[in-house]
Amino acid sequence: MSDLASAFYGDYGMAEATARRRRSQESIANQQAASLGQMRGTRGIAELTRQYTEGFRPQQASYGKRGLAGPNVQSGIARAGLERYAATMQGKIGEATQSLQDELNRLAQTEAAQTADLDAYLQQLALAKQQNIFNAASALKEYGA
């Protein structure tokens, strides 16, 4: 194989295929992570919602035991306490939602960075191949040094 032919073909194809294969694996891993993260985050939010929702009645009852509330009657403390309870719940859900979003975006960023890295690598590879072709062609090595 001549230098020029070697420059055209060489191991660029193999290197590109390897990079793309690795990138595919990374992408699958990222998607899996995103999917699992989404499932975990969603489940966490649902669990939080369930816990806080189920805890609302006991919370409300605790105020009645303490004489701060009765049927259709709520003291200010009880109302404030329930609102705080709901706000805390909302804050927790918000944190869980933010955490899920952060994880998804982190994965998206990882995916983007890895895609960009792959593109940059392929562009580097193409440029190196290009320069190799240029050098081989312009050297006219058949005519000696």
Next chain:
Amino acid sequence: MSLEWDPTTKTWINVGDKGEQFDYRKDPNYQDITLILQQQQKDYQTHLEAVAAGTAELDPYFNKQYENQIAVADSINSQLKATYDSAYAQYQKQTNDDAASKRNAANIRRQAEAKAEADRIKAIETARARAAGESAAAFLESSAASRKATADKRIGDLYGGLQTSAKDRLDLLLNQLQTDTAAADKSITDAGEQYTKSFKPSVGYTAPVTTLNVAENPLLAALQQQGAGTEEVQAATNLAQQTSGATSDLQKWAMSQLGVGQQNYEAAAQNANAQALQAALQNLATRKAQIGTSFQSDYQTQLDKIAADQAAAQSSSDTEINKLIDEAANIRSKIIVETGTTPVVGSREARLQTVAEAPSQYANFAQAVKALNPNFNAKKSGKTAVQAFPQLAKAFGKKK
């Protein structure tokens, strides 16, 4: 004819018949002693007879008178003989002188003829030697010229061919270089175009940013039923929403910034490609020029070597040919020393040389006569060719 040995010249001399004019005995004054002796004997006999007869007394000196007469006669005869011998000697001398003169004349004539013949033979030999030498020299010169022409042509063909081959090779290499350079240029340009064409800007940082809304609190209805406020819950919801929105915005902004960075990187990569393309084309042009110059230099080196080899071959060839020319010059020089310079056309020597060369030039005497004397007409001249051209005839071994 009478021959006498001449001791002075140690030769026999033809003295010829003396004749009576040189015979002193024919001289009137010649004394015949025989007659005196006969008279003496006769007188002495008479005397003896007289003595015997007693008429005379023996005279013991009877013969004395005769002896005296004889002596006188002998003296006279001697004088005569001397006179006649002297005359004869003069005559003989004159005769010998005449004979010697004739002999000398004959000798001179024979010597002159011999010398003329020797000169003729010598002249012919000289002419033949000159002709042979000139022929040899001319052959060598002609051979040298012929060989030089042949050698020059061979050398010219060989090295001219080598030069042409070198030029053809140079042209071939330059053409190949041009082809290869064009192919390389196309490869570079195509690769550059292909790079640009296939360049895909990254869309990685366009990944969707999630903004989650916080779910509405399910206890709101219960709170309202219990107469509790919902503001705090709403505030918590609002805070969560704001936090969600803010972090989402921050995330988007970060993605956007990263996208800008990616775009900058891609622009830099494309610029790098453009610069590399330009540099490659420039390098290719430089390399092409370098290689072309190298070819030209190699070609020039080859031409120089071919020229040097040709000069050496030419010199070697000329040296060998000059040996022939020198040998021809030596022969000519030797010819001049031995036979003199080439005779002037029309001169006797030239004629001699022509005659001497004739046997080797013409098949026979008749052809030589016809060639050398085209105007000769035997009938008009009244001579045969052999008579008219004796020297030429001699050269062909003919006799008058």
